[in-house]
Amino acid sequence: MNQTYVMPVPPFPLDPAQEAKLQGRLSGFKSGYDEGYLRGRLAILDGRPEEPLPVxxxxxxxxxxxxxxxxxxxxxxxxxxxxxxxxxxxxxxxxxxxxxxxxxxxxxxxxxxxxxxxxxxxxxxxxxxxxxxxxxxxxxxxxxxxxxxxxxxxxxxxxxxxxxxxxxxxxxxxxxxxxxxxAFRPHYRPTLTRSPIRRDVSFIGSAYWNRVHFFRGIMPQLMEFNTVINGIWWDRLPEAPLYGERIEIGKWMSPQETAAAYSGSKVVLNVHRSHIDDVVNNNTLQIPAASPNPRTFEIAATGTVQLIDSREDIATFYTPGEEIDTFASPEEMLDKIRFYLTHEEERRNMAIKAMERTLRDHxxxxxxxxxxxxxxxx
CATH class of the missing domain: 3.40.50.11930 (Rossmann fold)
Incomplete structure (x- = not known):
């Protein structure tokens, strides 16, 4: 059942300073309500035992x-x-x-x-x-x-x-x-209290060259949001020093750290590595990849919205547009980030459905x- 927070209307006119103060307070109340409602729903899902299977x-x-x-x-x-x-x-x-x-x-x-x-x-x-x-x-x-x-x-x-x-x-x-x-539930689960991590957008993963090229062309727009990138090799990105601690270089994050970052983010990006990479791959036949990476399931298990680059087999596991969302270009990804950051109810519903599907099937x-x-x- 969807819940909507309705801002109260003051019974008397306010001067501009009072109006700004009231709007800030009401916005804070709404933000707290929205997060509390989401984490309450996720707590219910997290508390459900997994379906028993034969031993x-x-x-x-x-x-x-x-x-x-x-x-x-x-x-x-x-x-x-x-x-x-x-x-x-x-x-x-x-x-x-x-x-x-x-x-x-x-x-x-x-x-x-x-x-x-x-x-x-x-x-x-x-x-x-x-x-x-x-x-x-x-x-x-x-x-x-x-x-x-x-x-x-x-x-x-x-x-x-x-x-x-x-x-x-x-x-x-x-x-x-x-x-x-x-998704391994003891590792990947939502933060059920108010998260100490507050991000608009997260990406966690190694800086394979296809990812460097993908992000490089849109870094100014991507960093207009509260975006944080974590992973090894991000010194490959020439502009990385411009963003300071918002691009963490050279750290393997534990599953628990990763889950906390996912859960504290409104949108998590998932960009697959390429099957063509002469530096790190050993795939001489260049067999293409159609299937989702493990992070697909791990992100979904933490109760957040995931934007994932389109792969042929994604719809086998999640319903695009309902449980997960996809993009085919950097520009489409930016458009969808803007949408989910300004449409709280849609973002919340997708996050809940993704986690529910993961705990049921994945x-x-x-x-x-x-x-x-x-x-x-x-």
Whole structure:
């Protein structure tokens, strides 16, 4: 049910100074009301328990990426979901002797995250012993020069990029499935009290060259708002020193810090990295990306409006214009920022719907349940 704050009308005329003072006070009251109403609605959603899913009588050996941050929060999310949905989980990582460990613990499934540093002879030995093996690839399509060499060693391949499915099947993988990442609720949730962070617009992410070029042409207009950019490599932007602390350079933010920044922002921008980047990518075939990045789900989970550059598969997960909004150019993005900063009710409703959809459909528990159903059936 939508709520509207109605400003009271004074019963007598005011002089200009009194009028300005009253309008400022009423504007402050309205701002407080709007934020209180939004955070109250988000608190109700945040307090709802997740839909219970069946627990399988299954022993899984979870092989963590072994790469540390920023992969470790993904490991935490996947592990928590496995522990919720199976009766036993043995935890290890790519640096251990998995063959020896599996010989002692006798798991029924080896589930690997990333797997780039896992010796393939160990995977082959595990598979030869009759244990099912599965890998969830974390960076498709950006490192397909490497992943194409490892996927055929697994029984099941899960990719977060739809355009990689047929590519891996052509390499001889029989079981390739689309499984995007999600939002881990303990990490990504809204600030439920009045947020200490007060931003109009946020962007959090590394300064890949396509992002630098995208933002550079509109920086004066973008910085007319209370905009803050966080992430590594932003010294690539020549104008960065002009904006001081509003462009934070060289810091990896924890999930909790990131969630607080999202939740304290009226609008959060999501600009995907490019599948063409000779500096950091290893994607010689230039397989394009159609699927949303993990931040899509994480932003939505914090109860804020997200403006995301259009990708082919976005509408599979969120309804554009209702739960999330898209843009096809920097100019369209600026127009939509202006709209949501001046249309409180629309902004609030979109933020609530995005969080509701995320908690219903896009959690790691849901994703791992999907993976286990693919492997073992209903």
């Amino acid at each position: 399988r009588d299954l022993h899984v050996m979870y092989v963590a990426s072994g790469k540390g941050y920023p992969y470790s929060p993904l490991d935490e999310a996947v592990l928590a979901a496995l522990q919720t949905l199976t009766t036993r989980v043995t935890v290890t990582d790519v640096r251990q002797n998995l063959v020896e460990l599996a010989g002692r613990e006798r798991p029924e499934l080896i589930f690997v995250l990333d797997g780039m540093d896992l010796p393939l002879e160990q995977v082959d030995a595990l598979r030869a012993s009759g244990i099912r093996t599965a890998i969830w690839l974390t960076d498709d399509p950006y490192y397909t020069d490497f992943t194409m060499k490892i996927v055929s060693h697994y029984d099941y391949v899960f990719t977060l990029e739809r355009n990689c499915i047929e590519f891996y099947r052509q390499l001889g993988c029989r079981e390739v499935h689309y499984l995007p990442f999600a 959690t790691y528990t849901k994703r791992i349940h999907q993976a286990l159903t693919i492997i073992y059936g209903e």
